[in-house]
Amino acid sequence: MISAENLVKRYGGFAAVDGISFEVAAGESFGLLGPNGAGKSTTMRMIGGVTQRTSGRLTIMGLDPERQGPEVRAHLGVVPQQDNLDEELRVRDNLIVYGRYFGLPLAYLRQRADELLAFAQLEEKAAAKVDSLSGGMKRRLTIARSLVNEPRILLLDEPTTGLDPQARHILWDRLFRLKEQGVTLVVTTHYMDEAEQLCDRIIVVDKGRIMAEGSPAALIREHSSREVLEVRFGAERNAAVVRRLEDVGERIEALPDRLLVYTDDGERSLERIRASGLHPLTSLVRRASLEDVFLRLTGRSLVD
């Protein structure tokens, strides 16, 4: 469905996207994971054909979005990072007017708008003003709006950033249903749990380049141990203790507020730390996540 080869986007001397290549198959759920400023949104905008690339080859369903923008976007649904609902129109009109932009007939849109309001659980808000909606509702409306043309490909740029946990889970549930219906999803996120929940395959992006590619599970297997033991000794002591823990796990990552011990058995590692006479203030054993993969690959955290 999507084929990108050596995509580059420069703003002046700064390369926001610096040679990214990937393929997305029909029905696949594909993620771009990386910190803010990694070039994820720019890549999305190039796929939508609303930012002109500096160089590289890009085809969406066989067409270049820069040369056939309107035609490509007829089959695309886009959820941008910031909601850009039409504040001058009411909730239901937002869906209908957006559908008109695709040249869809009004009779179809009236029915489609009601379906989408139900999908987004916004039926009671149909006649409300957009700015009276909560953040979660606006997000759901933006997603509903992106589906008005029954897209083959749905681009979601940071779909749940800024939402509370409950709203996120409602959203993920809705996206999961779309995936079941065979819609190809392209998601950017800096939340590892989101990438793990939604994506079959991800690329880890940093500073405009691809650092790694694979399924979430494979990436974790490849770049991290099975479990992670997090221990805190207090801000001053963390760094001093690192050397004494060297043989406890496969690898240790010292963050300003805590130490991460990569190990296949967190509980055993913790026992060994205690046996050596060290007593962490707090400790936590968890499964390794994409956050650890990112830390391993870049030496930095995803969320600053």
Next chain:
Amino acid sequence: MSAPPDDAGILAADTRPFSAVYARNARAVIWRGFRVIRSQNWIVLVSGFFEPVFYLLSMGVGLGSLVGEVEGPGGTPISYAAYIAPALLAVSAMNGAIYDSTWNVYFKMHFGKLYQGMLYTSLGPLDIAMGEIFMALFRGLLYAVGFTGVMGIMGLITTPWALLLVPASVMVAFGFASFGMAVTSYMKTFQQMDLITFVMLPIFLFSATFYPLSVYPEPIQWVVQAFPLWHGVELMRQISIGAFTPATWIHVGYYAAMILVGVAFTTRRLRSLFLR
């Protein structure tokens, strides 16, 4: 809507001209415009109508009581209010068109994010530009009808030719609007946008709006005659009393050329304006 993809999800390329920027669907943008007007407060819409009316009352009636009668086109003596009324209509057409095609576009682009949403649909930049210019002209049409009505009520209209003030006003608006968007495509900051106001103000004041061109020394007259607003003012003034000369065609031709060049210029700048 375009043709569906084949089984492998491959689309056949649309090879019609402008297919990268134009989807032949400007009417959807216009439809939105009317939808917004319908749900809007009417006060917002009529506010633009009052600007020239207030000028007419203060300058035409107020200042006019000091000035008395002046020499209109073709040498006919007319009241000062009747002298400046058509000029004020031309100014209002210019200001409305410039506002809609510069500040309004800039704001919807960078803050309202309206175009960002539109551009992610199968609309192209040219659809949006055409739709927005149409809406600007539609507002201009309403104001022109309103103002011409006010002129009638105030007894400033003496000939049926004056009805042509309405289409002429739309033509003047089109001339300015067609350039405005292209100019906005170069603007990155508020400070740069302020330049537009800085340029428009002298054009408004010095285009023989409030007094005849003959007060200027000849070299300045040539400069003023190059301004688009001067042609608008002269044309409207001639129409208002039905006194046409061969120069009438020059004024109309000036706007025809301005619209053609402006539309071509804006079309060229669309990618810079919308697809950064």
